[in-house]
Amino acid sequence: xxxxxxxxxxxxxxxxxxxxxNKQILYDFREIPQALLINxxxxxxxxxxxxxxxxxxxxxxxxxxxxxxxxxxxxxxxDINLKVRERAVFGLGFRxxxxxxxxxxxxxxxxxxxxxxxxxxxxxxxxxxxxxxxxPQDLAILGYEGNADALGRRFNLSHLKTKGELVNxxxxxxxxxxxxxxxxxxxxxxxxxxxxxxxTRNKGYFVTNxxxxxxxxNTLVADMELRTSGLDEIDDILDDDSIDSGPALASLFxxxxxxxxNLGLGVDVGFSYKLNRQTVVTGSLLDVGFIYHTKDVRRIxxxxxxxxxxxxxxxxxxxxxPSADFWQDLVDEVEALVPFEDNVSxxxxxFRPIKLNGxxxxxxxxxxxxxGEDCKCDYRVSGNRESPIDYLNSVGGxxxxxxRPRGPQAALxxxxxxRFGRALSxxxxxxxxxxxxxxxxxxxxxxxxxxxxxxxxxxxxxxRNLADSHYASFQLGLNIISWGSK
Amino acid sequence: MKNGLIYxxxxxxxxxxxxxxxxxxxxxxxxxxxxxxxxxxxxxIESPESVINLATGISFYANTFNFDAFNETFFADKxxxxxxxxxxxxxxxxxxxxxxxxxxxxxxxxxxxxxxVNPAPTALLRTEIAYGPGGRSLDIIRNTSAIRVSATNLxxxxxxxxxxxxxxxxxxxxxxxxxxxx
Numbered sequence: 001x002x003x004x005x006x007x008x009x010x011x012x013x014x015x016x017x018x019x020x021x022n023k024q025i026l027y028d029f030r031e032i033p034q035a036l037l038i039n040x041x042x043x044x045x046x047x048x049x050x051x052x053x054x055x056x057x058x059x060x061x062x063x064x065x066x067x068x069x070x071x072x073x074x075x076x077x078x079d080i081n082l083k084v085r086e087r088a089v090f091g092l093g094f095r096x097x098x099x100x101x102x103x104x105x106x107x108x109x110x111x112x113x114x115x116x117x118x119x120x121x122x123x124x125x126x127x128x129x130x131x132x133x134x135x136p137q138d139l140a141i142l143g144y145e146g147n148a149d150a151l152g153r154r155f156n157l158s159h160l161k162t163k164g165e166l167v168n169x170x171x172x173x174x175x176x177x178x179x180x181x182x183x184x185x186x187x188x189x190x191x192x193x194x195x196x197x198x199x200t201r202n203k204g205y206f207v208t209n210x211x212x213x214x215x216x217x218n219t220l221v222a223d224m225e226l227r228t229s230g231l232d233e234i235d236d237i238l239d240d241d242s243i244d245s246g247p248a249l250a251s252l253f254x255x256x257x258x259x260x261x262n263l264g265l266g267v268d269v270g271f272s273y274k275l276n277r278q279t280v281v282t283g284s285l286l287d288v289g290f291i292y293h294t295k296d297v298r299r300i301x302x303x304x305x306x307x308x309x310x311x312x313x314x315x316x317x318x319x320x321x322p323s324a325d326f327w328q329d330l331v332d333e334v335e336a337l338v339p340f341e342d343n344v345s346x347x348x349x350x351f352r353p354i355k356l357n358g359x360x361x362x363x364x365x366x367x368x369x370x371x372g373e374d375c376k377c378d379y380r381v382s383g384n385r386e387s388p389i390d391y392l393n394s395v396g397g398x399x400x401x402x403x404r405p406r407g408p409q410a411a412l413x414x415x416x417x418x419r420f421g422r423a424l425s426x427x428x429x430x431x432x433x434x435x436x437x438x439x440x441x442x443x444x445x446x447x448x449x450x451x452x453x454x455x456x457x458x459x460x461x462x463x464r465n466l467a468d469s470h471y472a473s474f475q476l477g478l479n480i481i482s483w484g485s486k
Numbered sequence: 487m488k489n490g491l492i493y494x495x496x497x498x499x500x501x502x503x504x505x506x507x508x509x510x511x512x513x514x515x516x517x518x519x520x521x522x523x524x525x526x527x528x529x530x531i532e533s534p535e536s537v538i539n540l541a542t543g544i545s546f547y548a549n550t551f552n553f554d555a556f557n558e559t560f561f562a563d564k565x566x567x568x569x570x571x572x573x574x575x576x577x578x579x580x581x582x583x584x585x586x587x588x589x590x591x592x593x594x595x596x597x598x599x600x601x602x603v604n605p606a607p608t609a610l611l612r613t614e615i616a617y618g619p620g621g622r623s624l625d626i627i628r629n630t631s632a633i634r635v636s637a638t639n640l641x642x643x644x645x646x647x648x649x650x651x652x653x654x655x656x657x658x659x660x661x662x663x664x665x666x667x668x
Contacts, residue, residue: 311551322549
């Protein structure tokens, strides 16, 4: 049991600290191949690239839109009970959330078709986790305060809303430059699910009223469901004291990650379109897909309605059966009215969280020769291809939307990108979303010959005290890139 | 241009390297207490006057009920204090005695509460019994696995109250504070 609790807490902590809502710095950062993963229709300047396995794309982010670690654990002399009560239990709303996705590039590569240089292919494998948990406001208050002195108050069960998964993704994409202005791309994906859980359609309430007969009545109206796949086997390993759970879990995860889990299909699409020589609009739709769960599936459901006023003995009817067990009858009646079903065989389909990106970019200031003349002197071209990165500056805006159980969440970013010679490119962003309105980010791309290294940090103002930050992140990666011969 | 680049890089490095975490006191968790108060009805008994008149002796009702709510491990281990509230309403023409006993698994009486109610018209009789610090022992609650109720008619077997639908009613509820986290 302790191991199971540890595992669940570790998972929650993982999703708590590995938190990626948005890759606004990386988006349309054309010098970095991993940007293709968030817009398969990005303009691609490479001849080929290869990511350093497991190092080509790492992103870690932390965040919460409600309270911070500092709000509760600051050494400020305030009683923690007061802080939890005011800042968490009664300070958070049911729309507050802890959510995120993360990606870890395991393998990533791409190459340009020699015969059709307008085609660029990319492929790879990445591990992705995605989870969201909304603050269960009414249930938290019920758990913290209880139902005393709350006559008539309905504690809303729909406040319990959560879903999450860990999935390994195999992908192959085609990026095609259709003409001078339009580049499109699509990426097919095979999902191999490691585990999945979902409890998002809960309804009902719990209320205490004055009783019709007795002093109080407690009413439960519930329509709640939790669907999981892949968790029971994990649970069994954690419960089995005869085996070392670490290697056993690693083996299980490896098997499921390599197409041994529940499988699904998905697609990403994207485009870049030049409105004129200096203005470009882009867009992408990611993870339009599903996973069909047939293995290690469990469905837990609580559905029904019951009102209880304690053990009721009404004479003379109660005299008819002197041996009646009124308590057990009450328990049986409630269990019949609100049955708890635990079904291990119901297959189900889960949909991936769809993400939408859109941007507009304005490029300006062409590179100059040492004598100050305009030149087409960017080395990032192959053969007769034109370089898509032929301006020193870019400025623009980016919109990100992700589908979540309580509806879409959006983030709006303004960015400025500056290229310094051939080796360095910097990008600064300002982002506003439901988590923070003071998110300033900075990304840096270094190109040393074929070696490409990028590093990005988000919400830099939060770095003054990470414990008090609603959002902090960094991304980094290492690639080998060939731009082809000029 | 070179100077600008250097300043930019220095600024970036400075921001990233100056990230700090103000010291947090996670030991505060040991002081965290989550102690909700829960309340629910316990027992409701109702008898019309006609049933009381049918009984041949003075005791017209006696029964022992299995009641496992209090000694469920989750509740028994976490209960801190509480109150049991009784309300007796008598609209019959008789003086009645009602006794409620909390019994342990062996049938031993852990606690006894007796109510003497006058014939109608009479005021609602309400009693609150506290358990825990300042009240009766919490062990009574923790070890209760049955409730015995007996009712005695101290009047006659023929009279009928003028009030509509005369009855004796015992209502009860519990209100307990439990310790979820400490």
